[in-house]
Amino acid sequence: MSTMIVISAAREMLVVVLTIVTPFLLAAIVCSIVIGLLQAGSRINDLTLSFVPRFAAVLLTIYFAASWVFGEMIGYIERSAMIVRTFSG
Secondary structure (H helix, E strand, O other), X not given: OOHHHHHHHHHHHHHHHHHHHHHXXXXXXXXXXXXXXXXXXXXXXXXXXXXXXXXXXXXXXXHHHHHHHHHHHHXXXXXXXXXXXXXXO
């Protein structure tokens, strides 16, 4: 296996990980901004008020994006297995 193949595989892995994680991070960031604006407007600074909605938003994102995430992961595993099979045989 050449170094270019290893670098390409590592790059694809990082791209897949970033693609999979992006919806969850976006949900947490958007929820944090909205809750931060509400807290700034009402002067209520409670740690629970910022944690619970963010946690719920990420859980809802997991619920709705689970099938897409598993599809991406299965596609990546199949592509990786095909590459390994090509170069090991």
